[in-house]
Amino acid sequence: MAVLVLIECAEGQVKKSALEVASYGAQVAQALSTIAVAVAIGDINPDALGTLGQQGIQKVYYSNQPEVKNFVPTAYAKVIAQAAETSGATVIILANSNIGTAVGARLAIRLNGSLATNVVSLPEISGNTFTVRRGVFSGKAFADVNLTAERKIIAIKKNTFEVLEQEGTAEIEPISLAFSEADLAGAPQETIRTTGKVLLTEAEVVVSGGRGMRGPENWHLIENLADALGAATACSKPVADVGWRPHHEHVGQTGTTISPNLYIAAGISGAIQHLAGVNSSKVIVVINKDPEAPFFKAADYGIIGDVADVLPKLTEAAKALNQ
Amino acid sequence: MRILVCISNVPDTTTKITFTPDNKNLNTAGVQFVINPYDEYALTRAIELKEAQGGTVTVINVGEADSDANIRKALAIGADEAIRVDAKPADALFVARQIAHYAQEGNYDLILMGKESVDYNGFQVHGMVAELLSLPAIVPAIKLDVNGTAATLEREIEGGKEIITVNLPLVASCQQPMAEPRIPNMRGIMTARTKPLKVVPPVNAESGTVYESYSLPEKKSGVKLIDPANAGELIRLLRNEAKVI
Numbered sequence: 253m254a255v256l257v258l259i260e261c262a263e264g265q266v267k268k269s270a271l272e273v274a275s276y277g278a279q280v281a282q283a284l285s286t287i288a289v290a291v292a293i294g295d296i297n298p299d300a301l302g303t304l305g306q307q308g309i310q311k312v313y314y315s316n317q318p319e320v321k322n323f324v325p326t327a328y329a330k331v332i333a334q335a336a337e338t339s340g341a342t343v344i345i346l347a348n349s350n351i352g353t354a355v356g357a358r359l360a361i362r363l364n365g366s367l368a369t370n371v372v373s374l375p376e377i378s379g380n381t382f383t384v385r386r387g388v389f390s391g392k393a394f395a396d397v398n399l400t401a402e403r404k405i406i407a408i409k410k411n412t413f414e415v416l417e418q419e420g421t422a423e424i425e426p427i428s429l430a431f432s433e434a435d436l437a438g439a440p441q442e443t444i445r446t447t448g449k450v451l452l453t454e455a456e457v458v459v460s461g462g463r464g465m466r467g468p469e470n471w472h473l474i475e476n477l478a479d480a481l482g483a484a485t486a487c488s489k490p491v492a493d494v495g496w497r498p499h500h501e502h503v504g505q506t507g508t509t510i511s512p513n514l515y516i517a518a519g520i521s522g523a524i525q526h527l528a529g530v531n532s533s534k535v536i537v538v539i540n541k542d543p544e545a546p547f548f549k550a551a552d553y554g555i556i557g558d559v560a561d562v563l564p565k566l567t568e569a570a571k572a573l574n575q
Numbered sequence: 576m577r578i579l580v581c582i583s584n585v586p587d588t589t590t591k592i593t594f595t596p597d598n599k600n601l602n603t604a605g606v607q608f609v610i611n612p613y614d615e616y617a618l619t620r621a622i623e624l625k626e627a628q629g630g631t632v633t634v635i636n637v638g639e640a641d642s643d644a645n646i647r648k649a650l651a652i653g654a655d656e657a658i659r660v661d662a663k664p665a666d667a668l669f670v671a672r673q674i675a676h677y678a679q680e681g682n683y684d685l686i687l688m689g690k691e692s693v694d695y696n697g698f699q700v701h702g703m704v705a706e707l708l709s710l711p712a713i714v715p716a717i718k719l720d721v722n723g724t725a726a727t728l729e730r731e732i733e734g735g736k737e738i739i740t741v742n743l744p745l746v747a748s749c750q751q752p753m754a755e756p757r758i759p760n761m762r763g764i765m766t767a768r769t770k771p772l773k774v775v776p777p778v779n780a781e782s783g784t785v786y787e788s789y790s791l792p793e794k795k796s797g798v799k800l801i802d803p804a805n806a807g808e809l810i811r812l813l814r815n816e817a818k819v820i
Contacts, residue, residue, distance in 0.1 A: 262733070322737070325702065325712060348698075350732065354714045357702025360668060366783035367667070369697050383787060390693045392592040394792070398785040438711030438745070440730065440737035451733045457820060481820055492751070499717070499751045500731060505588050505693055506612045506751070514819040525588045531792060535817045537809065538798070548798050553812060557803030569807030573814060 255281040256341035258332060259292035259304065259312070260351055266292075266300060268415070268454055269347040271307055275416040276374070276408050277345040278308025283377055284343070289313065290422070291335035293320050293328055298424055305420030313338065315427045319436055322443065323351050327435045329358035334427055336363060336403075348407040349453065356407050365403030372409050372532075375399075390505040390528040409532070410453060411511045452501065455484035457514045458533075460503060462488040462526075464519020464540060464559055468496040473563040474518060480570035486510070488520045504529035516566075518559045522547025539563070576630030576721065578621040579678055581688035581700065582649055583611040583664075584642040588693060598788045601694075610645045612756075613689020617747075619754035620719055621687055622653035628721060630684075631655045635677055637662055637670045643772065650767035651759035657770070662777035667695070671703030672780035679708060683744060685726070690715035690748040701748040712746040713739055719747055 257277035259270040274290060281288035292301055292314040301312040313335040320327050332355060336344060344359060346352030348370050360367035372394065373385035381398050384406060388395045399406075452458065459478040461471065471485075478485045485501060492502035503510050505525040515533035519540060520526060527550050530536070538551040541558050548554045555562050586592070586601070587609045593602040610618070621632045634649045636642045637660040646657045660673040678686055686708075691698045698714070705712035713719075717736065718729035721743070728747060730737045759767070801809045813820045 323732070325705075325714070329706075350715060353698035354702050354712065357667075357671075357699045358706040360699070360783060361671075361703050361706040367697075367699060368784060369699060385790075388695055388789070389586070389592045390588075390696055392791075393594070394790045396787045396790070398787055399783065400785055401783050434709065438713055438739060438741050440739045442738040443732070443735060444738070445735035449734065453733055502751070509696075514813060514817070523589075524591065528588075535813070535819045536795075537813070550795055551798040552795060552817065553809055554798040554800050555803050555806055555809060556800065557806070562803055562806045565806035566810055569810035570820070572807075573810055573820070 253284065253286045254339040254341045255284065255286060255288045255343045255345065256332070256336050256339055257288060257290045257309065257345040258347070258352060258355070259290050259301070260347055260349065261292060261294060261296045264295060264297040264300065266304070269349065269410045271415040272410065272413045273345050273347050273408060274304050274307035274309050276413050278416060279374055280343055280345065281308070283375070289339045289341070291332055293331050294323065295321050301424055302421045305422040306418055307416050308418060308420070309422045311423045311425060313425050313427045315429065317428065319431045322440050324436055324439045325354045325358055326437065327431050328355045329362055330429060330431070330435055331427060332359060333362050334429060342403055344403070344405045346405065346407040348409050352407045356405050359405055363403050364401060365405045366399035366401040367405040368397050368399055369407040370409055371406050372412050387532065391509055391531050392528050409511060411456065411513070450482065450484040452484040452486055452508060452510060455512050457481045457483035458486050458510060458512045459483045459516045459518070460486035460488070460520060461491065461518050462520030463490050465491070470560065471497070473559065477516070477563055477567045477570065480567050480574065488526050517547060518563055520547060521545045522550060576624065576628055576685065577681065577683045578625065578630060578632045578685045578687060579681060579683040580614070580618045580621045580632060580634045580654065581674055581686070582614040582618065582634050582636050582645065583692040583694070584608050584636060584638050584645050585611045585692055585694040588612065592791070594789045598790065608641070608645060610649060611689050611692045613691060613693070613750055615756045616751060616753040617687035617689055617749040618649055618652060618654065619756050620749060621685070623754060624721055633658060633681060635660070635674055637664045637673045639663060646772055647767050648759060650770045650772070651763040652757050653763065655770060657772040659772065659774050660777050661774050665782040666784045667697045667699035668703060669780050669782040671700045671707060673777055674700065675704050675707035676778045677775065678704065685721070685743065686746045688748055690750045701746050705746040710744055710746050711741050712748070713741070714748045715750045716747040717750060717753055719753065
């Protein structure tokens, strides 16, 4: 028995969400009186993996074979299933990311396991029940779900769990597998990166604009504040629909769901669909000239004022803070 | 080209979610159900591909008779035929096993659906269907073109996108900017009435999860307003009081 966690890396470095996954896995292992091990796949630097001991991981299996340099769900599932087999894992922890959910679905079939995604709690384990809380109805509610199969697969919501810091170094062991043509079907031929920006789904601070920004020409006000705070930028659905901003920046019920420590909404009225995508942010700031904007009811801090006037003042104050 | 589009019947995105007094079920009183918005992107792209290249679009739903109105809507938008697997969709695994079974029978070139449903937000069914049928799945796809026996897709990744060319058949889960959803026109609504909607029994399948109860998020305690003339004060509060920057 063991708990296995998937470590996602970006450009050789362990992602912050992967540290959350490792820490969560270590806590589950403790509850089950077993050990936590990890598997890292892809464009990784094996030397960077030993420090996962600080998150309570005892051993890290890794594959940086050229076939899995980019994410291919079937090949990744094969490597993870192999690591689960070798370590005797009965619980697998993933990030609730495009990668985590895509392999989670395949592993649920391959390993005959129960899968819960978008999980926001540690499991409650008693007798034959293994229950986790997960976000449903696009952030409007939670469900308590019992995972009934012997193997449990859990994808945890990002920026929801603390990263453990303790003493320790993890042991490292390579996994080498042969991949068939079918394992590698769907591998990308080309990757196009938008460089130099903070990733929206990993960001601790997000600055977001709505129709109240009045036009794409005013977006520098959002970007300047985001730069001063080291934040990612986002937008509301109407803004993406009219083409002021690209669709991948749209947060809300039919866009990206985020849970940063701080969400600053400028000129967004707060339609229920938008709130659904951001309401698990720890602190919400709303800037709107309309005091009746529904978003103020969901906010921790508010400024009733014009974005063109307020945002530069905030940028200036944030810059002063950094000096 | 034979395209299967999986659609889910979900509460309209403007719905204020509440539960029955025992917190075991969604309170559906006054709730309007719609085609899952992400599934609608998949449906629209399927119809566009059919119009450009020929073929058929079949929609499949796992649900009870209350799904029929939205299945008819999918037919009115332009799907050719529909299958409803007559069962309560217990969980993603149960639904995936139903879809995989009928997808295999239909020998489809493309199996499309939304990247998630806006009710259970699982991101699971596409990957499970693909695994059950030993097919590649492109998740989430933001662009899809078909050239003969292969498809070229764009997949959204954190901080960018990937270009993927892969042979048919395949599974893809859709999100914007895949396609602009269409509103059914009068002719579509009329012809939808006579298009085939086949109701089929579920295959024997276990679910992997049991939904025990539901709850609502805690309400915020109230907003602290800051004078716009002194907006910089907000930054100080975020650092010293909220401790988030």
